[in-house]
Amino acid sequence: MADGERPVIALLTAPDEGPPPGLEQLEDRAEVRHTTTREELTDAIADAQILLVTDFRTRFVRDAWPHARKLQWVHATSAGVDALIFPEMARSSIPLTNARGIFDRAIAETVLGMVLLFAKDMRTTLTLQERREWRHRETERIQGKRALVVGAGSIGRQIARLLDGAGLWVDGVASRPRSDDADFGTVYGTADLHEQLPRADYVIIAAPLTDATRGLFDRSAFQAMDPGARLINIGRGPIVVTEELVAALHDGTIAGAALDVFEEEPLPPAHPLWDMPNVFLSHHMAGDFIGWREALIHQFIDNFERWSSGSSLRNVVDKQRGYVPPENPA
């Protein structure tokens, strides 16, 4: 790139999406090429120094990758970057950054809402309201209940803080076990997951999708859980073996599930999860608070300015581990 020339940002969004709000602030400092198809991305990536991806489900980046000749940096406006860590990308020295931090608090609030929806039996209350039927019931307290948060990254940590503040006992499961964590009671190693599952009233998946987490919640995990326990997944769909979850919910192996992510998204209309009375389904939106798009671009521009001035980028993903490790500047 010649001195004074504006760098090219190849922007890939979903087909129905415009450029994210706030990106126009870079007008004078970068040339943004908005693409929504494989062909458009292949063209744009050839000239781009920066690739900005807002569609976290895309496979187009892998297809266009061989055409990237000038690329210096890839940024994803999502916390999960599993779709972007294909082998060619993982081998390259081009840094990948993500939206670590933006969604944490909103996701934690959603998880707390899901816990209270179960404990206070609010779904039954809404059903009775439709029938205009008054029926006094006793409901559960959340104080003193046990939560096990699988994934102790920035999202899992916020969940732990919020649930702890609401009176639950919160332990974690992560690749690095530790007993001195400020936000968790104890963080157990992944190998101890099945040993810890029986103790939890709420099991919360807040892990990235990696080789270590894919299919982690299968029949044997559900069988290890307490029959009164609920599973909450705000991480990634494929961490759960969906058919085995449906079976476990159907036969009472576990008591309920609140799911924001799925193996296939959108969840197909014919899927059995939709009408299970002990399942609460939301639409991959747990972290998407009003203003999230602006916040994501604010974060990208902050990193753009670091890149422009030659400073080190924030939120650099460890491509082997699949997430931003705590030691990376954030």
Added chain:
Amino acid sequence: MADGERPVIALLTAPDEGPPPGLEQLEDRAEVRHTTTREELTDAIADAQILLVTDFRTRFVRDAWPHARKLQWVHATSAGVDALIFPEMARSSIPLTNARGIFDRAIAETVLGMVLLFAKDMRTTLTLQERREWRHRETERIQGKRALVVGAGSIGRQIARLLDGAGLWVDGVASRPRSDDADFGTVYGTADLHEQLPRADYVIIAAPLTDATRGLFDRSAFQAMDPGARLINIGRGPIVVTEELVAALHDGTIAGAALDVFEEEPLPPAHPLWDMPNVFLSHHMAGDFIGWREALIHQFIDNFERWSSGSSLRNVVDKQRGYVPPENPA
């Protein structure tokens, strides 16, 4: 009562209710006469030293009152005691105690659940689930939102603690204004209610029903609230002028309401509140956690032992103010 004789406890419950679980522990120490009608109570109260009332809506106590000749103590297994403070009772020197403390935490959890139900738009999510319809939406954060808790007694205080822990800013309204309260930002006087209402995203009624609070939430209060604000009532129904609330919800003066208590309970099937899309209705159960009946009797037995040994009772209601003031032993 002759030495060694067992005192008589007149127990008044709702017609469909048995004696509360745990009361059989007093078998050797007291004679419990279970009554469910005006006539039964009138008979039993004539011999009773203690009156134990589990039906907080009753008018039978007032009717039977002239027959009480030996009565030394009245205990209500509810937090609200408005139905028991009739003029003859208020004038008498017989102490009235209540269930202060038992319901606090469970009610606070319910309020937090109601706040999250609104913020995360979970009702729409459930409606979409019924239709098997995937629709991504943006929802509100609760962090940084403002709550105004009307009533700074033990229930209001627990609500403040839990909402504060979840990241909201919480002020209070009470008869005694103060700025040094450990659980509230500022506690304003009741005279300042209308001045504070516009600042709140969530207005939570946690006050007892007294002359000062009856009808406090009328048209003018709703007009003072922010159009995006929600009203939560877990106190007593008649603190709200229901028709004026229905109008305010209907014309958008306020955004929503979550109600656990009503002027008439059970809420009649034909009432317009049932099918308002911005209303969440529960059935006077906000504090009724699994195990609450046992906890209530445990508390009564504790006071019974104090009464038997001549110690001062806990949770003595100030009959002029209509609640247990903080200075009473609790």
